[in-house]
Structures are given as structure tokens and as C-alpha cells.
Amino acid sequence: MAEFDYDLFVIGAGSGGVRASRIAASHGARVAVAEEFRVGGTCVIRGCVPKKLLVYASQFAEELHDTAKLGWTFGEKTFDWAALRDFVASDVDRLERAYTSTLANNKVEHFAARATVTGPNSVALSDGRTITAKYILIAVGAWPVMPAFPGNEHAITSNEVFHLPTLPRRVVVQGAGYIALEFAGIFNALGCEVTVVNRSDKILRGYEEAMTERLLKITAERGIQYRLGHPITGIEKHADGSMTVSLSGADPIEADCVLVATGRKPKTDGLGLETAGITLGANGEVPVDAYNATACPSIYAVGDVTDRVQLTPVAIREGHAFADTVFGGAPRTIAYDHIPSAVFSQPPLAGVGLTEAQARAEGREIKVFTSDFRPMKNMFFARAERGFYKLIVDAASDKVIGVHMIGPDSPEILQAVAIAVKAGLTKADFDATVALHPSMAEELVLMR
Structure with missing residues (x-):
């Protein structure tokens, strides 16, 4: 009998976890993966893919305004948020089915349950089962950070924005990173009144300043209002569903939706890594070496949970390199220089x-x-x-x-x-x- 139930147990079925599972299985490993929510992870379910679809849809609104110059004449033009929202949700469903099929086709067993680490070679599932594995891979990704201020329960994050029942008329977006500015552009193009607030007076920190200055100017001309240096200090929700958003050092703003996009934190709370002697980093990240190995020889980690570079293509490459290293007899690392990045702003x-x-x-x-x-x-x-x-x-x-x-x-x-x-x-x-x-x-x- 085998010493362990599996050669590899992956916690998290996002882009990095699915790639690692598939490649490890192709090398002959017995693999299982646990996912507590939906297969596909942040990018597919609540991130870059559905967001990019919203970007495309909102850009079409701009082109419609100038159809006469293109020689086209249309009748009355209307927009149905529910139709767009439901189409995006249906495509997410399609992609989840594709990712689930990838696991099945590669003979990777899928547990629809939350898994926590209980030791160097064991995990506990939320359904009560305990499973052992020679190696454990942590690929649980990251989660939006919600700042502490009175009324923050009335704000939403990028997780919930795809499920809004109606298109809000007035939107306040807190944050000035790529997620915040992409959604600000989407709502602005769809005709919402958008105000971006942020703790600092800069947008897109780390990007080429000449580009960010140009973006700030263009988006302001498109109607996005900025309150930089004035973060939210509180939200008061009224009986009609509207909100008054208080800011530090600036006048309050009336809003129908408050989206907070102030960063993402590795989703390691309650994961149990301390039972395997792993100490988390200052931001909750799992420290790893160049080969994605943790302080515990049998546990590895890839993707956003390591807080190195929070990008889907990076997680995929890390997962592939891990599988080749541990199960393919071809140890290798990936390079983090010259990683292209984009902001799908408008x-x-x-x-x-x-x-x-x-x-x-x-x-x-x-x-x-x-x-x-x-x-x-x-x-x-x-x-x-x-x-x-x-x-x-x-x-x-x-x-x-x-x-x-x-x-x-x-x-x-x-x-x-x-x-x-x-x-x-x-x-x-x-x-x-x-x-x-x-x-x-x-x-x-x-x-x-």
C-alpha cells in the first residue's frame, strides 16, 4: 500500500493550482485538488476575465456616441445592465466547466471543500475527511482588503461588483491601483457619475509616470472626478439605499455604490500552515525560495499567496515549474524580470x-x-x-x-x-x- 493517499494535494483550484495539478499528473503523480468555492480562481471567476468583458462592453458605449461619423444611423439606444451582467456570468460558468474538465481529463481528483493544513503531510477537509499526501501545494490566491472605517459593511469589493442588481447612478471608488481605475473607467463609460478617492495623491504607483499623468488628465476630461489624498473615513447608508461617503479633509460625497479596491492580501487566514512549522510573512504571504519551496520540505506554494507578483500568467508559470521540479525530474525556476503588464483603463x-x-x-x-x-x-x-x-x-x-x-x-x-x-x-x-x-x-x- 502507498504510504500516502496522494503524491500531491493542491489547496486551491485557480490558475496556478490547476496548472500544477495537470502537469504533475502528466508526470505520473497521483493528484487531488480541493477548492472551497469555484474552480478557476480569481482570474476566471471574479477577476481579469469577467472584468475584461465589462471593459469591452463599456468601450462600445463610447463608439456608439460617434456612429454618425462612421456613416451609421441608429434608432433609440438603450443599455441593459442585467443583460450584460448575466452574459458575463454565463461565460464565467463556461470557463469553470472547462477548468473542471481539465482536472477530470487529467485524472486529478477534485474535492469541493475547504482544506486546511494539519501537518507536513496531511490536510483536513471541511466535510470531515482527513487526507495525506507526500507533497502539499498551497495555491489559494489572495483576497481583497477592506479598510477599517465605520460603515465599511456597506461597501463592496471587486468580488461583488459583477453581481450588482442594477447599474448605480453614482459610484465612489476607493483606491488608485489598476483594479480601481479599470472599474472606474467601466462605470464612467456606462454613464455613471464616478469619483475616485485615494489615500495618496498618486495613481498607479510603480507605473511609468508619464503614462499615469496622461491617464489622469484624460479620464478627468472624460468625467471621472478625483479626490486624491482624501480616503474614506465613513459611510452612512440611508433608508432609500443611497449613501453619504465621508472623506478625510474633503466634503462628503453622495453615492449609490461604494467600491473599495485598495489592494489584495494572501488568503492564508486559518489555513493552518503553522502546524507544519511555516511562519507567514508580514502581509500574510507564504515565504518561498526560487523553487517555490517553503520552510517545510513537503509543502510548496505558488501564485498570489506568495505575494511575489500577483499576476495570473506568473502563477501559471510557477505552478508549471513546481510540477516539473518536483515530479518531472527537471528542476527549474522562472524569471521575474521583463514581465509585461497592462491596465485596462480607458x-x-x-x-x-x-x-x-x-x-x-x-x-x-x-x-x-x-x-x-x-x-x-x-x-x-x-x-x-x-x-x-x-x-x-x-x-x-x-x-x-x-x-x-x-x-x-x-x-x-x-x-x-x-x-x-x-x-x-x-x-x-x-x-x-x-x-x-x-x-x-x-x-x-x-x-x-
């Missing part, structure tokens, strides 16, 4: 590599190239919004060490550019590339 921005500020902080001698232009697509719109691209070049090697952009389709363009930056191509390589005309992307090879 307009979107994207970047890869070092920002100008980061490069200068490292003491590098750099050259900076920019292109400030009006995208052809924007000629149809009443707002004369301009795109902006920026290249950061290492002066000594001529390598392009950072690319940042804001404007239509920036994330789609950035993915290909990230390959060039990852490969270490030079500014001369960019210059030697023939432009694809007419396109926005051609600006990347025309900067002199």
Missing part, C-alpha cells in the same frame, strides 16, 4: 521593463525616446485624445530596457514588444525594422 496603458525613474534610480545612463501622437481611430471621436509611447534605452549597450505606452490597443501591441525587450534587442534593431503603416504600433520604430 484608454489602456501597458509597459514592460524599467520605467525612467527606476532606470535612473539604478544609476544607469539612459536615453529616452518618445512619440506623442493622435491615433487614427480617435479621429472619429469628439475628444482629441492623444497616444503616448516611450522607450527607455541603456546608453552604454543601446539595449531597450523599457517600453511604456498609453492609447488604444496598447496591451495588444505591448505583448509583441515585450518579446523584443526580453530578447535584449537594441534601439538600432528597432530603428532597422520597417514600419507597418498606417498603424499605431509603427511609432515604436520611428522614434529618433
